[in-house]
Amino acid sequence: MTRRLLIATAAATPAIASAQTQLPAGTCDFDVAGDLGRNVWGHTVHLIGRAGASTDRGQFFIINDSTEIGDVDHDGYNQPGPACDYNNLYTPQVLRRDLINVANPALAIPAQNVILISLPRRLPNGTMARVENFVEIPNGTVAGTYRGEIQIRDSLMVVRNGPNNETLGNARVYFEVTVTEDRAFAIVDPDSAAILDSLVIRGHAGQRASGVVRVANTGNANLSDVTVTATDLRSESAVGLIIPGQNVTITPANISGLLVSDTTRLTVTVQIPRGILGGRYRGSLIVQAGGTAAQQIPLIVIVTSTRGILFGNNPVREINGDIANIAFNGDPGTPWKLSIYDMAGLVAYKTSGTVFAGAPIPGGAPTDLVGADFAVNVIWPLRNGRGEGVASGMYLVVVESMVNGKRQLAQDKLMVIR
Numbered sequence: 351m352t353r354r355l356l357i358a359t360a361a362a363t364p365a366i367a368s369a370q371t372q373l374p375a376g377t378c379d380f381d382v383a384g385d386l387g388r389n390v391w392g393h394t395v396h397l398i399g400r401a402g403a404s405t406d407r408g409q410f411f412i413i414n415d416s417t418e419i420g421d422v423d424h425d426g427y428n429q430p431g432p433a434c435d436y437n438n439l440y441t442p443q444v445l446r447r448d449l450i451n452v453a454n455p456a457l458a459i460p461a462q463n464v465i466l467i468s469l470p471r472r473l474p475n476g477t478m479a480r481v482e483n484f485v486e487i488p489n490g491t492v493a494g495t496y497r498g499e500i501q502i503r504d505s506l507m508v509v510r511n512g513p514n515n516e517t518l519g520n521a522r523v524y525f526e527v528t529v530t531e532d533r534a535f536a537i538v539d540p541d542s543a544a545i546l547d548s549l550v551i552r553g554h555a556g557q558r559a560s561g562v563v564r565v566a567n568t569g570n571a572n573l574s575d576v577t578v579t580a581t582d583l584r585s586e587s588a589v590g591l592i593i594p595g596q597n598v599t600i601t602p603a604n605i606s607g608l609l610v611s612d613t614t615r616l617t618v619t620v621q622i623p624r625g626i627l628g629g630r631y632r633g634s635l636i637v638q639a640g641g642t643a644a645q646q647i648p649l650i651v652i653v654t655s656t657r658g659i660l661f662g663n664n665p666v667r668e669i670n671g672d673i674a675n676i677a678f679n680g681d682p683g684t685p686w687k688l689s690i691y692d693m694a695g696l697v698a699y700k701t702s703g704t705v706f707a708g709a710p711i712p713g714g715a716p717t718d719l720v721g722a723d724f725a726v727n728v729i730w731p732l733r734n735g736r737g738e739g740v741a742s743g744m745y746l747v748v749v750e751s752m753v754n755g756k757r758q759l760a761q762d763k764l765m766v767i768r
Contacts (some may be wrong), residue, residue, distance in 0.1 A: 449498035629724035658760020663766035683707030
């Protein structure tokens with residue numbers, strides 16, 4: 351868009367403090383007005399944006415004039431007439447300079463990402479044009495300040511030096527782009543860039559078992575104060591069975607800094623308690639970093655155990671309001687039986703059931719099941735089959751179930767105190 355120059359560009363700051371002269375016939379020039387436009391200071395357009403998006407918009411003015419007041423660069427003004435009409439304005443690729451990161455010159459925004467929306471092809475003598483502009487910031491661009499320039503000239507008119515030894519017929523526009531910080535990280539597979547949906551560790555009761563994850567800096571700014579913690583791991587099947595969070599060791603648990611695009615490996619080690627029932631124990635692995643929201647993934651420990659029966663409390667004291675909590679292993683979808691005998695060999699209580707095999711996934715195949723149990727939790731209210739309270743004494747608990755595809759017969763003693 352061009353317009354006749356009708357007002358003074360009073361805000362323009364002269365680039366050269368020299369006497370203004372009318373250029374000789376056949377010599378022409380146009381200028382970029384300093385300090386005139388949107389987000390323009392001096393001859394620099396200052397823009398702000400984030401990686402993967404466009405900056406805000408700037409606006410500068412180019413002036414082709416035959417009066418002293420329009421000679422904003424003080425390098426000479428044109429003689430009146432169409433001889434100084436510019437009809438083929440463009441920005442040569444070879445005269446575009448990448449926007450270089452001030453702190454790290456190895457980083458840059460390509461010059462072709464500077465977009466001039468309304469650069470006119472024609473700029474007749476005695477007119478000015480407003481040029482809208484912005485910069486497209488590539489994904490992954492590191493936060494910081496980037497500076498570069500473009501040059502504007504006419505493809506047919508000759509660039510030459512004027513009376514003040516200034517270059518005529520060529521205008522420079524400088525760009526300074528501030529890329530804002532976007533702090534982010536991801537918990538990824540130790541051997542690939544795949545995002546982890548959980549960390550699964552397998553081990554035997556009484557054993558130390560380990561797994562590995564990586565924390566990757568996926569933002570455009572360095573991360574600091576990265577910390578990793580774990581919650582308690584609770585049995586998915588039996589009530590009240592826990593692997594305490596203090597049994598989980600993370601190495602390293604604290605990372606002072608993580609550079610852009612860098613990763614660090616974390617080893618997660620779980621001390622599985624002795625005598626704990628086999629099955630799946632679920633908790634969370636929590637990662638936090640300065641300036642970001644915390645992330646967490648499930649931490650699942652699959653325990654293999656030869657322990658047949660586990661009591662929630664032994665002895666059971668009815669005077670304290672206790673009831674017997676009895677847990678044992680079982681394969682999902684298989685039957686189980688539990689019998690309780692007094693010391694005379696008489697049956698005090700019997701029950702049976704099927705280990706929960708999982709619930710179907712909505713919209714999935716009938717065989718797509720989730721949430722299966724790997725252990726059974728039975729509550730005995732200290733009463734016999736007729737509903738009568740049992741006497742104080744020692745009782746023998748016998749369990750028959752399928753474990754790892756094999757029939758398991760387990761027994762243990764339980765003390766009842768009334």
